[in-house]
Amino acid sequence: MNATPASVQTSQEAERAEVLYRVVNRVAIVTLNRPAALNALSHAMVRDLAAVLERVRADDDILAVVLNGAGPKGFCAGGDVRALYQQATRGEMLGVTGWRQFFVDEYRLDYALHTFSKPVVALLDGVTMGGGMGLGQAATLRVATSRTKIAMPETRIGLLPDVGATHFLASMPTEIELYVGLTGVTLSGADALYCGLADICVPGDWLDGFEARLAQAPMHEGDVTGALRRVFDAPCHVAQTGTLEAHASLIAQYFERRRTVEQVVQALQTDFADEAAPEQTQAWRKATLDALAHYSPTMLEVTREALLRGRQLTLAESFRMELGIVTRTIEEGDFREGVRAHLVDKDRKPRWAPATLPEVRAERVLHFLASPWRSGDHPLADLGA
Secondary structure, eight states: OOOEESSOOOHHHHHHOSEEEEEETTEEEEEEOOGGGTTOBOHHHHHHHHHHHHHHHHOTTOOEEEEEESSSSEEEOOBOHHHHHHHHHTTOOSSTTSHHHHHHHHHHHHHHHHTOSSOEEEEEOSEEETHHHHHHTTSSEEEEETTOEEEOOGGGGTOOOOTTHHHHGGGSOHHHHHHHHHHOOOBOHHHHHHHTSOSEEEOGGGGGGHHHHHHHSOOOGGGHHHHHHHHHSOSSOOOOOOHHHHTHHHHHHHOOTTSOHHHHHHHHHHHHTOTTSOHHHHHHHHHHHHHHHHSOHHHHHHHHHHHHHHTTSOHHHHHHHHHHHHHHHHHHSSHHHHHIIIIISOOSOOOOSSOSGGGOOHHHHHHHHSOSSOGGGOTTTTTTO
């Protein structure tokens, strides 16, 4: 995409800029520009995005924002987890370059998008995971495509679905929320539309010409959102049924809210032993068991409780809860081991502590859910005030 960097730079600097910015027909197009890393968010990107957002907020000539990702593969693959791992390994928690400040700044950015005074469109084309979901789910219009791959896969590396996920996943039925949040399953555009994580789903190539349509759109201040929807909504759609809808009855059967993750696994194991079950049913049970058997036992149970609590919390309260859990799991939980096993050494053999779900004590779960700060000392104490 042709774009202008977020600040005045030389042409060489512009090529290296991680956030690009241009205005088309009174709409700011903000592009995440790390295509080689699937536009994963660095701390510098988070700060640049926050600065661009304030620039747009203060400019009365700009009516709306479009968020997209550079390159053909994805909107945003999440936060730069390797960088966070390296900071945590070096003990760099505090200060402007510390790992905790990344989460504080990221959550503030997400909250600012959720509460932004102008319409925001997010093009969730291709890979949209973790921190990318934090940005995308804050949008007024969330556009999924036939190429969309959405997931909140944090439990795989010993974290929890954060960036407001304990709030925005609560818009779906409890059983589906628990399934999506615990297993980190990858969802298609059709799945996203079905469960309320997208507002429209269009063919992937429909977005290729969006700037030309945007340039010609009548942008009236009284109906900006409607005008944007007409730009991005395709004239025809191919009816699709995602795997989420196809497995809705199984999800409701196993992910009942009163079950702990250990009980979910026990039920799946019992029924998986039924060799007479349909092949598709058995395939789903196996895939679900494989996920729950290999992810951090502690964070699976912590995530379940956090998702259930999030259904009763405001957005700001969810961000505060998530920051506390993230802080504890990076300082004393499974995060570093999960990243080491899956992204650094890549031996795919994390040594979780404890190693199994039956070993996870209720007291341990509650410890992770207890805030490390008194209410007034929380780094996000002023959020929503």
